[in-house]
Amino acid sequence: MSGSDQSTNAEPTAEAERSRVLGVMRSVSGFFRLLSGDLFASIAFAFLVTLIGAAIIGPIFMDTQSSGMNLSMRNAPPFTTGAGIEYILGGDLLGRPILPRILIAARTTLTISLCVVALSLVVGTLFGVIAGYYSGRVGSVIMRGADLVMSFPSLLLAMIVLYVLEPYVLNVVIVLAITRTPVYIRVARAEVLEVKERLFVEAARSIGASDFRLLFKHVTPIILPTLFTVASLDLANVMLAESSLSFLGIGVQPPDYTWGVMVASGRNYLTSAWWLAFWPGLAILLTALSANLLSSWMRIAMDPKLSWRLERRSRKKTGQGRTGLAPKGANQ
Amino acid sequence: MTEPGNTPERRAPAGDLLDIRDLRVEFRLGTRVVHAVNGVSLTVKRGETLVVLGESGSGKSITFEAVTGILDTPPGHVTGGSARFDNQNLFELSDRARRKICGRHIGIVMQDPLSALNPVYTVGFQLAEMSRVHMGMSKASANARALEMLRKVGIPDAESRFNSYPHEFSGGMRQRLLIAMAIAVNPELIIADEPTTALDVTVEAQILALLRDLREQTGVGLVIITHSMGVAAEVADRVCVMYAGKVVETADVRSIFGNAAHPYTQGLLNSIPHQMSGQRLTPIPGQPPDLANLPAGCPFHPRCGFARDQCRTEAPALRAFGKAEHQVACHFAETVAALPGATSKAGHGQ
Amino acid sequence: QEAAVTVVLGDEPATLDPCYTAARSNGLVALGNLYEGLTARDHDTGALGEGLAVSWTDLDETSWQFTLRPGVTFHDGTAMTAQAVKHSIDRTLNANLTCENRTKFFGDSSLDVEVVDEATIIIRTPERDPTLPLKLSNLMVHSADVPMDAEVRSAPGTGPYRLDDWAAGQAVEMSAFADYWGGAPSVAKGTFIWRSESSVRAAMIAQGEADLAPSVASQDVTDEFGVAYPNAETIRLNLDQLKPPLDDRRVREAINLGIDRQAMLGTVISKDASLATQIIIPAIPGWSEDVRQWEYDPERARALLEEARADGVPVDAEIQLVGRIGHFPNAAEFHEVVKIMLNDIGLNVNLQWFEAAAKNRMQVKPFDEDRLPQIIVDQHDNTSGDPVFSLPARWSSEGSQSKTSDADLDRLMSEASQATGADRVEKWKAVARKIDEILPDAMMFHMVGYAAVGDRIDFTPTMFTNSSIALSKIELK
Amino acid sequence: MLLDFVLRRLFFAFIAMLGLLVLVFVMARLTGDPALLYLPETASAEMRQQFREVHGLNDPIHVQLYHYLLNSLQLDFGTSLRRNIPAMEAVMQAFPWTLRLAGITVVLAMIVAFLVGPLAAYRPSSVFDRIASVLSLAAASTPDFWLAIMAILFFSVQLGLLPTSGTGGVEYWILPIGVLMFKITGTTTQVVRGAMITSLASPYVKAARAKGMPEGRVIFVHALRNSVISAVTVAGDQTRGLINGAVIVETIFGWPGVGKLMIDAIVQRDFAVLQAAVIVTAASIFLLNIVIDIIYTLLDPRIKV
Amino acid sequence: MNMIPRTHSQEAAQEVLRVEDLEKHYPIRGGFLSRTDLAIQAVNGVSFSLRRGETLGIVGESGCGKSTVCRTVMKLTEPTGGRIFSMGHDITDLTRAQMRPHRRNLQMVFQDPMSSLNPRMTAEEIVAEPMQVHGTLRGAAARKRVAELLGKVGIARASLGKYPHEFSGGQRQRIAIARALALDPSVIVCDEAVSALDVSIQAQILNLFKELQQDLGLAYLFISHDLAVMEYLCDRVAVMYLGRIVEIAEVARIFSEPKHPYTRALLSSVPRPDPDHDRSGRVVLTGEVPSPIRPPSGCYFRTRCAHATAHCAEVPPPLRTMGPKEKVACHLHDPEARQKMLG
Numbered sequence A: 001m002s003g004s005d006q007s008t009n010a011e012p013t014a015e016a017e018r019s020r021v022l023g024v025m026r027s028v029s030g031f032f033r034l035l036s037g038d039l040f041a042s043i044a045f046a047f048l049v050t051l052i053g054a055a056i057i058g059p060i061f062m063d064t065q066s067s068g069m070n071l072s073m074r075n076a077p078p079f080t081t082g083a084g085i086e087y088i089l090g091g092d093l094l095g096r097p098i099l100p101r102i103l104i105a106a107r108t109t110l111t112i113s114l115c116v117v118a119l120s121l122v123v124g125t126l127f128g129v130i131a132g133y134y135s136g137r138v139g140s141v142i143m144r145g146a147d148l149v150m151s152f153p154s155l156l157l158a159m160i161v162l163y164v165l166e167p168y169v170l171n172v173v174i175v176l177a178i179t180r181t182p183v184y185i186r187v188a189r190a191e192v193l194e195v196k197e198r199l200f201v202e203a204a205r206s207i208g209a210s211d212f213r214l215l216f217k218h219v220t221p222i223i224l225p226t227l228f229t230v231a232s233l234d235l236a237n238v239m240l241a242e243s244s245l246s247f248l249g250i251g252v253q254p255p256d257y258t259w260g261v262m263v264a265s266g267r268n269y270l271t272s273a274w275w276l277a278f279w280p281g282l283a284i285l286l287t288a289l290s291a292n293l294l295s296s297w298m299r300i301a302m303d304p305k306l307s308w309r310l311e312r313r314s315r316k317k318t319g320q321g322r323t324g325l326a327p328k329g330a331n332q
Numbered sequence B: 001m002t003e004p005g006n007t008p009e010r011r012a013p014a015g016d017l018l019d020i021r022d023l024r025v026e027f028r029l030g031t032r033v034v035h036a037v038n039g040v041s042l043t044v045k046r047g048e049t050l051v052v053l054g055e056s057g058s059g060k061s062i063t064f065e066a067v068t069g070i071l072d073t074p075p076g077h078v079t080g081g082s083a084r085f086d087n088q089n090l091f092e093l094s095d096r097a098r099r100k101i102c103g104r105h106i107g108i109v110m111q112d113p114l115s116a117l118n119p120v121y122t123v124g125f126q127l128a129e130m131s132r133v134h135m136g137m138s139k140a141s142a143n144a145r146a147l148e149m150l151r152k153v154g155i156p157d158a159e160s161r162f163n164s165y166p167h168e169f170s171g172g173m174r175q176r177l178l179i180a181m182a183i184a185v186n187p188e189l190i191i192a193d194e195p196t197t198a199l200d201v202t203v204e205a206q207i208l209a210l211l212r213d214l215r216e217q218t219g220v221g222l223v224i225i226t227h228s229m230g231v232a233a234e235v236a237d238r239v240c241v242m243y244a245g246k247v248v249e250t251a252d253v254r255s256i257f258g259n260a261a262h263p264y265t266q267g268l269l270n271s272i273p274h275q276m277s278g279q280r281l282t283p284i285p286g287q288p289p290d291l292a293n294l295p296a297g298c299p300f301h302p303r304c305g306f307a308r309d310q311c312r313t314e315a316p317a318l319r320a321f322g323k324a325e326h327q328v329a330c331h332f333a334e335t336v337a338a339l340p341g342a343t344s345k346a347g348h349g350q
Numbered sequence C: 001q002e003a004a005v006t007v008v009l010g011d012e013p014a015t016l017d018p019c020y021t022a023a024r025s026n027g028l029v030a031l032g033n034l035y036e037g038l039t040a041r042d043h044d045t046g047a048l049g050e051g052l053a054v055s056w057t058d059l060d061e062t063s064w065q066f067t068l069r070p071g072v073t074f075h076d077g078t079a080m081t082a083q084a085v086k087h088s089i090d091r092t093l094n095a096n097l098t099c100e101n102r103t104k105f106f107g108d109s110s111l112d113v114e115v116v117d118e119a120t121i122i123i124r125t126p127e128r129d130p131t132l133p134l135k136l137s138n139l140m141v142h143s144a145d146v147p148m149d150a151e152v153r154s155a156p157g158t159g160p161y162r163l164d165d166w167a168a169g170q171a172v173e174m175s176a177f178a179d180y181w182g183g184a185p186s187v188a189k190g191t192f193i194w195r196s197e198s199s200v201r202a203a204m205i206a207q208g209e210a211d212l213a214p215s216v217a218s219q220d221v222t223d224e225f226g227v228a229y230p231n232a233e234t235i236r237l238n239l240d241q242l243k244p245p246l247d248d249r250r251v252r253e254a255i256n257l258g259i260d261r262q263a264m265l266g267t268v269i270s271k272d273a274s275l276a277t278q279i280i281i282p283a284i285p286g287w288s289e290d291v292r293q294w295e296y297d298p299e300r301a302r303a304l305l306e307e308a309r310a311d312g313v314p315v316d317a318e319i320q321l322v323g324r325i326g327h328f329p330n331a332a333e334f335h336e337v338v339k340i341m342l343n344d345i346g347l348n349v350n351l352q353w354f355e356a357a358a359k360n361r362m363q364v365k366p367f368d369e370d371r372l373p374q375i376i377v378d379q380h381d382n383t384s385g386d387p388v389f390s391l392p393a394r395w396s397s398e399g400s401q402s403k404t405s406d407a408d409l410d411r412l413m414s415e416a417s418q419a420t421g422a423d424r425v426e427k428w429k430a431v432a433r434k435i436d437e438i439l440p441d442a443m444m445f446h447m448v449g450y451a452a453v454g455d456r457i458d459f460t461p462t463m464f465t466n467s468s469i470a471l472s473k474i475e476l477k
Numbered sequence D: 001m002l003l004d005f006v007l008r009r010l011f012f013a014f015i016a017m018l019g020l021l022v023l024v025f026v027m028a029r030l031t032g033d034p035a036l037l038y039l040p041e042t043a044s045a046e047m048r049q050q051f052r053e054v055h056g057l058n059d060p061i062h063v064q065l066y067h068y069l070l071n072s073l074q075l076d077f078g079t080s081l082r083r084n085i086p087a088m089e090a091v092m093q094a095f096p097w098t099l100r101l102a103g104i105t106v107v108l109a110m111i112v113a114f115l116v117g118p119l120a121a122y123r124p125s126s127v128f129d130r131i132a133s134v135l136s137l138a139a140a141s142t143p144d145f146w147l148a149i150m151a152i153l154f155f156s157v158q159l160g161l162l163p164t165s166g167t168g169g170v171e172y173w174i175l176p177i178g179v180l181m182f183k184i185t186g187t188t189t190q191v192v193r194g195a196m197i198t199s200l201a202s203p204y205v206k207a208a209r210a211k212g213m214p215e216g217r218v219i220f221v222h223a224l225r226n227s228v229i230s231a232v233t234v235a236g237d238q239t240r241g242l243i244n245g246a247v248i249v250e251t252i253f254g255w256p257g258v259g260k261l262m263i264d265a266i267v268q269r270d271f272a273v274l275q276a277a278v279i280v281t282a283a284s285i286f287l288l289n290i291v292i293d294i295i296y297t298l299l300d301p302r303i304k305v
Numbered sequence E: 001m002n003m004i005p006r007t008h009s010q011e012a013a014q015e016v017l018r019v020e021d022l023e024k025h026y027p028i029r030g031g032f033l034s035r036t037d038l039a040i041q042a043v044n045g046v047s048f049s050l051r052r053g054e055t056l057g058i059v060g061e062s063g064c065g066k067s068t069v070c071r072t073v074m075k076l077t078e079p080t081g082g083r084i085f086s087m088g089h090d091i092t093d094l095t096r097a098q099m100r101p102h103r104r105n106l107q108m109v110f111q112d113p114m115s116s117l118n119p120r121m122t123a124e125e126i127v128a129e130p131m132q133v134h135g136t137l138r139g140a141a142a143r144k145r146v147a148e149l150l151g152k153v154g155i156a157r158a159s160l161g162k163y164p165h166e167f168s169g170g171q172r173q174r175i176a177i178a179r180a181l182a183l184d185p186s187v188i189v190c191d192e193a194v195s196a197l198d199v200s201i202q203a204q205i206l207n208l209f210k211e212l213q214q215d216l217g218l219a220y221l222f223i224s225h226d227l228a229v230m231e232y233l234c235d236r237v238a239v240m241y242l243g244r245i246v247e248i249a250e251v252a253r254i255f256s257e258p259k260h261p262y263t264r265a266l267l268s269s270v271p272r273p274d275p276d277h278d279r280s281g282r283v284v285l286t287g288e289v290p291s292p293i294r295p296p297s298g299c300y301f302r303t304r305c306a307h308a309t310a311h312c313a314e315v316p317p318p319l320r321t322m323g324p325k326e327k328v329a330c331h332l333h334d335p336e337a338r339q340k341m342l343g
């Protein structure tokens, strides 16, 4: 992969710059270099990585406590001493320690969110690309369908589908994916409408490439970065939507649980045991915030006009910031 | 870059309207630093037309953006030099004072006529804005003046076009609009950045005629940035050739086309297709330089047929060559100019 | 300041039509305030007493004569006559209306009402029905002007309050009815509002925005304003006797032994709840003290399962624990604990949740043949005062929810339904013992509810508080 | 031209609504039989059958749909199963509450966004910008039901400043609007900021500076107007979301809006109310879309209706 | 496949591309209630032919339909009228799949070298793609051929794995040319192929075009608004105005004695890189190009033509054959019509 940033190019068109930045991002060190240019994004990234790591390996050490019950630790407040590390965030209604539960819930929550995002990304991109490319009848049928889904109250859709299908994790994923898909359809279509006018698409057609090749070899790779940015933003939305479903009692159901479920059931105890809802709520907030921060970082990083902001200064500040001031060395 | 600037030793004549000395601009793009302007010195006299010639990316636009204070900061930074307008160093002025000069006394015609017009306001509004802000005119008189300007730049049916939006105008008309805006408050200097590049030849001829008439009528100083040798030959009094953020040659238009002393200028002239089919063209070999990674010595040496060791280590300063007005930044200008066939074969008469 | 009281409920009443008061949210507002029945039950003891009828006698096996209270007027000023009573009964039982009060208390049976004179009516039942006076406490009397075949939002009743205003979605307001036969209550105005979050309801009491909130979650009440009351809800685990391994009594016994009910009290179930042995509460005649409480004995449970396994019972088969989303406070935790405990004795129980309609579908006949063996968590509200409203539907061969089919039990139940007096009580006790012998369920708890009572009023919730908030029972401090 | 556009859009909106209605009609009936919910568990099969007959639930679904559509054309949208009132009446009682809540919330959120967004965008990466960005992102990432309950506990119970819930004077609007605004303001601020950054970097802003326009004019006359469009887009999206029901906030604050009505209608299988609610909300969303498109053309002359 | 019998004359055998009465109208979408039958008449009856090894240039103002001619010839958009023959085969009505084999004859080089290359593909992949699509060569053979092609256009072997953004503008255009050569076409359509390049680079590419033509016998359909480039590269030049060819002739003739008033105006507008050039005889066109939706009646150019008379508004001048290889569409050059104009 090209991580080189010394382009021999003398006329950096936007596209060239964009490719360059993507090239930089693709290489691991380039990615971290761009990331290190944004403190908040770095923290967000570190948080997400830690969270995922902890969600994967954390429960291995603590799992025994999270599924069984321990009524003596019922609603134990956080930072209870002498109860072991897993009770650091307190105990829940059945006396199960909250910390490992949060980590296990992180698995479900993140799995659901990632699956939803992945599913709607794939389906939405597929339809969006087709709608954008065949902008005639096929396209407008797809778009009207997307409009329909969009004007359908999303919670209503969720409730109806979950009532028909019963609230299992898979169905929750399907429902959320349906409600998110139109976003990707719209974005993908808008992008394709633009990309398909680019000359290289025309060029590929002129060498006789099939539509399939055009769509999936030429058009889709170009629009994916944009869609990934949207997706990272959507991760937060999905997590929030999932927790709203739980609040209304139609989301994931015990014994499976997510942060949303934990907040929703803990809300009954906000007055007596605030930590039941607080920690998972905080987890949602922080994760959603991190996803949002990463997404806005990505938006800057992939925008050739702005990406320089993220690269660390290579040399000490010379001269002055504003052009309005006379440079010291200016000879009069 | 640290090589010595090519500061001209002569004092600016009294008639100098704009005097740029040793201007340096760089873009700090994180790890990369693009040296867009590397010690540009040039002057514009009152009532004179200076054409700044050079390939894409040679720093033509950035030079004048820096001078007029519309450079994107960050990432762009002026790191050295001065720019005097009417003997006032623009870099020493406050933003506000500078803005006054730049709109009022220096008119600027931006490079891309479509995107330089605000798409959501009518052309009348954008035109009248100039007189209202700079001359404090009332709305009505500003509108009247705007209408007059529209007529002056030759927009047909000006009244009915007054309330149109920029996108309803053709490329040539937009370019006229920008010119109308620049001349609306009677500036002393107009900087036109590639005023005809986006236009086709017939419209280009119209716009050039307009600019020429304008100068004749008002005596305004004119800086025209272009990469078209043809345009330069058409309108210039003096030409200034830029390469890699430096002025490599500056002279009156006839010397440039008849007696070019810099190998790059010669290369440009030779690249113009001007013969009937059959013969090969003689292009400049190689690629334009990477401004983030300029070669040491003369920036043109990797593409130059005359390059010697000196060129690879020592950057040539702008120096007088022949006539006083003719300056060139080449160690071997005399040799180059004397080469057979070096004189331009441009102009192929009919 | 007038003697005004604000009551905050969980839901808005759907309608105040007098024949729809069986639905809880409607009844809470309407019962005892807007409407009254011919008979009435004492809110403290549950005993049946006079309502709009001052006396009644059974003329023969199938006919009852009621003498109406004189001098009662409806809120619209008309007098309550025998005609109006007949109209009310006929309308409630009108098949074209699908009144909830009919479907819940009268089923398909029809009553023949004869107006004897202005103050007397005779009601004939198709077959012998000793519980008719009790049932009539649930049938609301309303003006004869109420259309027979159309539903109404509200109707003139005889209750101590008349409806003033009902701003949809916001509040129901009522004020004391000046011509009430029972005299003026101390609360002159009542406002009913609703908030679905228990914590919000409790906060409103704490803030003095409301005076009374029945059924708030236990964690939301404080000593200051929280009062516990038995709410006549009883929880049981209905075991699917038709599917192995639950068709084996040893397995069912193991389930009963394997649940530590005591540990749940004060944790997932309110500490004020009590252990149940039968689906009816002890206050109801026919409750048997002979049915013993199952002790927690996981060892014995495991042993029973081993025994069953040895006999070829598929003890390890997957069992579906069916829960209803948001069924009762802490339902999620309750179900999880049950699941954990049952799996602990060696069963293979999986918890699955259903929405109300879906679960109702599973509970009534015809049952899905392909279902897994099920343990259905059921909560029954028994304020009706007689076992006949609770037992036959659940355990007789004909019962719409019953998975039990036992000839002896059927006979015992039909005898008990026909009997009267002390004989009736004894017969129902025999039924209770028989059910315990068959062991179709694991009885769990008689639940309690909590009411948040503000400091402006004096009010003692009873088991009827779950279905009716009689403003006249509230005293202002 | 405009009329033509509006007519065309209304026509398509009508078609779309019809599609939506059919979808809701069919899907709602897949969620289960009201007879199971409205009759006690002890009810007999005959009684359930009778219930279905009385409420017309017995016919095949396409027959039901046919009758429903036929009646709808005569503006008879059925009767609420649960509440015994015309379904449309139930919806029209609730809808104004939702509309007012949505309108005020979005307007206030826009005001905040337009105060904070441009300031943050003017110096990207400045301290103010970073704080504003993180705060607005955090606001957009907070689960609203959590926020709502916390707000009640804090402002009503702890401080006793505001009523917990319900409707009434101005004080009753503060918490629901505040909670709803949280997320919307966050999102809108982000968008305004982004749009401002883009338009501040655009050539015509550079050109305005080159024309010697004072900085204030550059920002507020030249740059801002161009970023209003994207703000209108998000504001439209958000309003759409709110019209579809600020379900959670309505539920918690006891707000008699259409979101709560719709959810209740599903839980209670009150099909007529559900359908009427979908008709009303969808119609207003389609109208909103048309209005937004017209606003676009007013804001940006390049957009043709 | 829709084949028409080959004509066997010597002339026709040499003919690699022929266009007859080509017409492309872009319909304007009407309103909901009011239907419009309006269309942008981008190309309005254009005919020309191209022989092996020949370069035909098309010049004209922006929007006169040059690109549309290229795109329809390449079947990138469907023509609304006329016929296109590639190597004697009528390709006008072929479907995309049927068109595929003919694409090997017809290749195209686009204006913007950056955007005509997929930024996610390496130079090697880009040049190999036509072979992949047509299945002509694969594996090592294909790789060898790619290296050979890139060598031919002057791209070093070491750069095979680089992405377009790592090349300069001129190099990118070389890659685009290599891609066009990959299938051994007989015609290359160049739509402003050098317009985006700087003069110094443009000269390199023009040299390359010339060399390739000599080596491979390519025919070019070459579009540019730079008349100097045209003069250098073309054998014949067609001048278009508002979707029509107004004059077509050998390059020397066009430049030395332009006949059509528009051609004259166009030529005299060209800025000459010679400060001493005599500009006194310059014809500066005034006014705007008329709308291609409602073109003027009669001669399209009459609204801006100094010689226009009433006759020009009535009768559209046909493209009259003037000499062996030249045609002009102007009443001035039609003795009969001239008579009418004056009379």
Ligand SMILES: Nc1ncnc2c1ncn2[C@@H]1O[C@H](COP(=O)(O)OP(=O)(O)OP(=O)(O)O)[C@@H](O)[C@H]1O
Pocket: A010, A012, B027, B029, B034, B036, B054, B055, B056, B057, B058, B059, B060, B061, B062, B063, B072, B075, B076, B111, B194, B227, B291
């Ligand atoms: N915003 C920017 N960020 C980074 N580099 C820039 C920026 N603007 C200009 N440059 C660099 O500065 C150099 C000079 O640019 P400038 O616009 O002056 O060229 P020019 O001579 O006007 O070219 P053209 O003929 O294409 O307009 C270019 O190489 C470009 O890469």
Ligand SMILES: Nc1ncnc2c1ncn2[C@@H]1O[C@H](COP(=O)(O)OP(=O)(O)OP(=O)(O)O)[C@@H](O)[C@H]1O
Pocket: E026, E040, E041, E042, E060, E061, E062, E063, E064, E065, E066, E067, E068, E069, E225, E292
């Ligand atoms: N896809 C399209 N839909 C509608 N109109 C089009 C389309 N493509 C081109 N046109 C119109 O057809 C006319 C001819 O366009 P074309 O691109 O062929 O011109 P051109 O001569 O190549 O111009 P330029 O020199 O600017 O490239 C123009 O008026 C243009 O607006």
Ligand SMILES: [Mg+2]
Pocket: B060, B061, B062, B111, B193, B194
């Ligand atoms: Mg420039």
Ligand SMILES: [Mg+2]
Pocket: E066, E067, E068
């Ligand atoms: Mg073109």
Ligand code: NI
Pocket: B348, B349, B350
């Ligand atoms: Ni010539």
